[in-house]
Amino acid sequence: MRITVFSRGPSLYSTRRLVEAGKARMHWTEVTDHALCSPFLAQGNTAILLDGKPLDLPQVAIPRIGANITARGASIIRHLDILGVPHTLNADALMLARDKMSCLQVLARNDVPIPQTILCFSTREARLAAKRMNSYPVVVKLLESTHGVGVALATTPFQLERIVEGFLRFQDRVILQEYIAESRGVDIRAFVVGDRVVATMERRATGDEFRANIHRGATARAVQLSPEDEALVLKAARLVGVEIAGVDLLPSQRGPLLMEVNASPGLEGIEAATGVDIAGAIIDYAVSKVST
Template sequence: MNIGILSRSTELYSTRSLYKAGKRKGHTMHVIDHTRCSLMIDAEAPNIFYKSKPLDFLDAIIPRIGASVTGLGAAVISQFELMGIVSPTSPEALQLARDKLRSFQALVQNQVPVPKTIMINPYGNLHDAVAQLGGFPVVVKMLESTHGEGVELAHNYWALQRITASFFRDEDRLLMQEYIAEARGADTRVLVVDGQIIASMRRQAKPGEFRSNLHRGASSLAIQLKPEEEALVKEVVKVLNIEVAGVDILPSSKGPLVMEVNASPGLEGIEGTTGKDVAGTIIKLVERKVKANNRKD
């Protein structure tokens, strides 16, 4: 098979891991910078050109879309779908998971527990919002934050004003969430492929830091999920209709809460921590989808 990896760099761990996993299975792998693609909108012969060459020879793509180009990435995936080329990540799933507000709304609509959250805008009353969350500290998030960027903890009103003023320069809506103190800087990252839990790890923030991202110096440990955590994660990917996802859950006094869902999850931390071949499992999913697509034809 000819499989394209939509990635802006061949040096990224996840891109390299997927590339090697595909080569091990005998596939021809291509790394394609989706920000440099030209889309041919044609009812009879839709196509995508990369470096002046058409990409209609591909059997499948694997999107690795960064938060800063979500809209463009979704458009490129949609174009490949128009061409009959399969993807394990739909444009709808990518955009829904990337928008924390919309994904939380979908989860709550299906009785999936999440931290208490308020959307705020530059004209809202911050005092009222904090009171509705139960007081300080509160977590402030940009809607498309990643790797802990665009996520801050406010311990008082002065800090909250400073954080929101900074974030509002880039976005006109922010999320404010209750701070789950009992989590003590720990959360659980779960990788799901094709509805099955492939790997899970516990992440612990370094002292003085509340964000548990490995990019910020957190430690990690492979773990076995509890039955209620497994059920929660499987319900999340079902509700959001995501075939490849990283689901972050937070321990709380009320039980596990869904903190975030990533439709383009990084593989370095979880493969390194658990020893699981997540990239290989994604390649197997792509193979299955291509075979199913060929049977339709």
Template sequence: MNIAILSRGESLYSTRSLIKAGEARNHNMEVLDPTYFQLSVAHGKASILYHNEEVNDLHAVIPRIGASNTYFGASLVRQFELINVFPVVTSEAILQSRDKWTCFQILSQAAVPVPKTIFASMAQLEAQLDSFGNNPIIIKLLQGTHGQGVILAESRQNALATIETMHTAGLQFVLQEFIAESKGTDIRAIVIDGVVVAAMKRKCKTGDFRSNLHRGGTAEAISLSFEEERVALRAAKALRLGVCGVDILQSDRGPLVLEINSTPGLEGIETTTGRNISKSIIGYIERNKR
């Protein structure tokens, strides 16, 4: 098959890993930078140009769309869907997973356990803050990755100051309960085609509460409990994601889904677990591309 990785970083670990896995299975792999695509619709037909040349020979695409390019990236994936190119992650799933509130709404509808989360409203702010009592509050921008746009407010006063600043800047955000018993750790589970293929526990660096490896956290390979695996699979199914990373917090009331990443980084999970996630992604394409 002809498979393209939609990425601006040809030298990035995830991109190189996917190329290696695809070529090992005798697929023609290439990296296409989303910046150089031109999308159009006319006379009932969708077309895609890359460097002014029509793209019409691909069988599948693997989106590696950055958070800063979500809208165009999702539009590009949708354009490929219109010309019957198989996407590892659909345009709808990218948009729904990238918007934290939309993601939580979908998870809630599917009865997937999540931390208590409130869409912030300045008109109802006092009541919303009261609902958390005297406990710390997590304030999250609706879109953000690698722990960016996530703030821990230790007190109501700190929360108010942060919220006022974000509101003045015209930002939208959610308020979320702080799960103290997780002690700065979370679980990243990689789900591919309805199967958890790898999992690791991440721990934050000293002085931080975010466990992202990009922020200096550490990780170790783990085996999920039955309930953790069940929650990860239900979350992926709810968002209709054939490939994703599901972040889970271990709480006193059981596993809680913290976030879903539709284009999870591969370096940390492959290095930590020794699992070839890229090979599993190529296998997913082979099983589902008709």
């Protein structure tokens, strides 16, 4: 079977592992840079152009959309729909997952436990929002962020204003969230493929860092979710509509809180921590979409 992985970086660990897993299963697996792709529409001649030439269409596609070209990636995915090419990432789900506030709104509406969160469009709003939270520190986030970039901890009103002012130069909105002190820099990343959790790891921040991201030096180990937490993870992924998802839980005194549903989760940290062939599970899932 011919499989195309849409990815900006063929040398990235996650992309390489998908290609390796595909080839190990005797599939023709190739990488296409979606930053070089353009949707083309014409009566009776619709195509995806790669460097100006029609792309040879795969039997199934695995989109790994870069955070800085989300809109372009969503457009490519919608074009795959027009062309009848099965794939593993819904365009609307990608856009929803990349907007942290919109994602949390969908989860909250469906009774998924989340941290206290306030959307702010100005420094003044952020200052008032922090007062409502009634305690410092406060977590400040850009709506689109990855690997912990665009996430900061404000410990004083003055620091809050400086962080918000800086973030608002990049986006027109920020979100403030309560700081869950009892988590002690620990979170849980569950990796969902289709309708099952295939691997789970606990990430632990090091030193004074509060962000439990592997790219920030966090350590990781394999853990097992309780049936209740697994059901929560699958519910969150289903509500957002992401078929291959990294779902992040934060432990708290009132139970696990849903932090994020990641639409293009990395494989390196969780495969190393758990020993699970997640790339293989993704390839098998992609192939199953063709046979069904």
